[in-house]
Amino acid sequence: PELQFPPLLNTTAALLDRRVAEGDGDRPAVLGTGVRWTYAEMQAQANRIARVLVDDMGLVPGNRVLLRGANTPMLAACFLAVFKAGGIAVGTMPLLRARELQAIVDKAQISHALCDSRLAAELDTAKANCPTLTQRLDYMGGALEAAMAGKPASFDAVPTEAEDIALMAFTSGTTGVPKGTMHTHRDILAACACWPPHVLRPVADDVFIGSPPLAFTFGLGGLLLFPLSVGASTVLLEKATPDVLPAAIAQWRATVCFTAPTSYRAMAATAAQHDLSSLRKCVSAGEALPAATRALWKQTTGIEIIDGIGSTEMLHIFISADEAQARPGATGVPVPGYRAAILDDDGRELPPGRVGRLAVKGPTGCKYLADERQATYVQHGWNLTGDAYLVDEAGHYVYQARTDDMIISGGYNIAGPEVEGALLLHPAVAECGVVGVADPERGQIVKAFVVLKPGHTGDEVLAKALQDFVKQTIAPYKYPRAVEFRTTLPRTETGKLQRFRLRTEA
Numbered sequence: 112p113e114l115q116f117p118p119l120l121n122t123t124a125a126l127l128d129r130r131v132a133e134g135d136g137d138r139p140a141v142l143g144t145g146v147r148w149t150y151a152e153m154q155a156q157a158n159r160i161a162r163v164l165v166d167d168m169g170l171v172p173g174n175r176v177l178l179r180g181a182n183t184p185m186l187a188a189c190f191l192a193v194f195k196a197g198g199i200a201v202g203t204m205p206l207l208r209a210r211e212l213q214a215i216v217d218k219a220q221i222s223h224a225l226c227d228s229r230l231a232a233e234l235d236t237a238k239a240n241c242p243t244l245t246q247r248l249d250y251m252g253g254a255l256e257a258a259m260a261g262k263p264a265s266f267d268a269v270p271t272e273a274e275d276i277a278l279m280a281f282t283s284g285t286t287g288v289p290k291g292t293m294h295t296h297r298d299i300l301a302a303c304a305c306w307p308p309h310v311l312r313p314v315a316d317d318v319f320i321g322s323p324p325l326a327f328t329f330g331l332g333g334l335l336l337f338p339l340s341v342g343a344s345t346v347l348l349e350k351a352t353p354d355v356l357p358a359a360i361a362q363w364r365a366t367v368c369f370t371a372p373t374s375y376r377a378m379a380a381t382a383a384q385h386d387l388s389s390l391r392k393c394v395s396a397g398e399a400l401p402a403a404t405r406a407l408w409k410q411t412t413g414i415e416i417i418d419g420i421g422s423t424e425m426l427h428i429f430i431s432a433d434e435a436q437a438r439p440g441a442t443g444v445p446v447p448g449y450r451a452a453i454l455d456d457d458g459r460e461l462p463p464g465r466v467g468r469l470a471v472k473g474p475t476g477c478k479y480l481a482d483e484r485q486a487t488y489v490q491h492g493w494n495l496t497g498d499a500y501l502v503d504e505a506g507h508y509v510y511q512a513r514t515d516d517m518i519i520s521g522g523y524n525i526a527g528p529e530v531e532g533a534l535l536l537h538p539a540v541a542e543c544g545v546v547g548v549a550d551p552e553r554g555q556i557v558k559a560f561v562v563l564k565p566g567h568t569g570d571e572v573l574a575k576a577l578q579d580f581v582k583q584t585i586a587p588y589k590y591p592r593a594v595e596f597r598t599t600l601p602r603t604e605t606g607k608l609q610r611f612r613l614r615t616e617a
């Protein structure tokens with residue numbers, strides 16, 4: 112990838128203004144309920160918001176701006192406006208409550224906020240404990256649109272430096288206090304130059320769609336930055352759960368879909384009722400893609416899923432496989448621009464076939480915001496993502512588990528996701544989660560929580576059948592000694608299984 116950037120660099124100038132200057136102004140950029148903005152209209156919206164931020168709200172470069180809202184064209188315009196005005200965008204997940212918002216405002220020293228008026232209540236509650244947050248305007252029939260109406264549609268991008276922070280992204284915090292990560296304008300444009308052109312290979316006529324919130328970097332990249340970087344268009348849906356996404360794909364004739372493995376599994380069940388013929392590429396990230404899910408989606412739609420592991424710390428995807436490289440059960444190979452290795456506990460590189468800690472380096476990397484864990488994530492120049500992986504003889508990276516989630520039972524190391532992958536091959540299993548639970552004899556035993564497909568009954572006979580099935584599918588010692596049937600599994604807003612919850616519930 113071409114990773115040389117000039118010292119003065121601005122994300123919005125590079126992604127949006129350049130498009131308009133190069134003659135793409137009339138092409139569709141952002142679509143949503145009742146909205147269809149061309150690149151020129153998107154630019155005008157972002158410019159007006161930038162004017163409001165600077166002229167009315169006193170924003171100066173480096174100020175942190177909290178953004179809160181469902182995925183909408185307006186939220187996208189707010190992100191682009193903050194970048195353009197030299198501010199730092201801090202996206203927040205729509206489901207966050209007042210206490211969590213407060214912690215982010217405090218940690219990121221946020222001074223400004225732009226909030227979807229329909230999600231105002233939690234921010235109102237948080238306000239009393241947010242002394243730094245003095246400037247706020249709400250949008251969606253709120254004060255922001257009123258302020259924008261009086262502004263000209265032009266705004267010259269603040270000449271930010273490539274190394275200026277543009278984005279503070281907070282991890283979903285599955286296990287504790289969310290960690291803030293910082294990304295520069297260069298980081299963002301580097302991410303646009305690596306995975307998209309080398310693995311996804313989108314074209315200007317593509318229509319992107321999907322579920323991840325823009326506050327999650329998987330969504331910010333996949334549903335805003337990457338489509339803009341190739342002059343494509345993006346559909347921003349306020350609700351993109353698997354029960355509505357297939358109809359939306361059909362309605363908008365979407366060609367590139369971003370969502371999590373659990374969503375592909377759920378969509379496969381209803382795919383036949385919708386016209387998904389427009390789909391060209393499907394991307395999965397957030398957690399491991401089981402071979403059974405890859406096969407199911409291929410059988411249902413004919414599409415080979417593009418899997419990719421990314422993280423908030425690394426900004427976006429760093430190991431991935433395009434359709435031709437895809438191997439069932441493997442994530443892929445390092446994305447051009449990145450290097451990867453499997454390290455032992457002393458930091459020595461392990462040979463193929465050995466399970467160890469995944470280490471990556473490349474044009475983006477972890478910069479925690481005042482967090483003591485920086486030295487845990489970054490060691491000797493490598494980013495340690497907290498994942499256990501192995502690399503096979505062909506150089507493909509095969510996911511095992513989160514390092515903390517490895518199950519140690521009777522002296523064996525067992526990766527829960529491998530057992531989940533086996534269970535998902537069984538025709539009765541819709542969803543499952545496998546964790547280690549304390550056991551006096553074996554230290555831990557493997558326990559499976561299983562959600563069944565309609566028409567199956569979770570009784571002892573089926574539990575036994577599932578155990579036998581796992582024994583026949585993978586090494587028998589990995590079979591779940593305990594099986595519990597559930598109607599749902601605890602998941603984050605980004606589709607990740609919350610194993611820590613399953614462990615405490617067990």
Ligand code: 3UK
Pocket residue numbers: 282283327328329330395396397398399400418419420421422423424426427428442496497498510513605
């Ligand atoms: C896990 C995966 C196996 C893995 C993300 C794409 O998920 C993202 O960021 P988070 O900070 O979580 C990072 C952790 O999630 N993971 C993600 N993708 C995969 N495990 N296979 C995968 N394909 O444990 C990783 O360390 O929430 C994903 C792009 C941007 C992102 N922020």
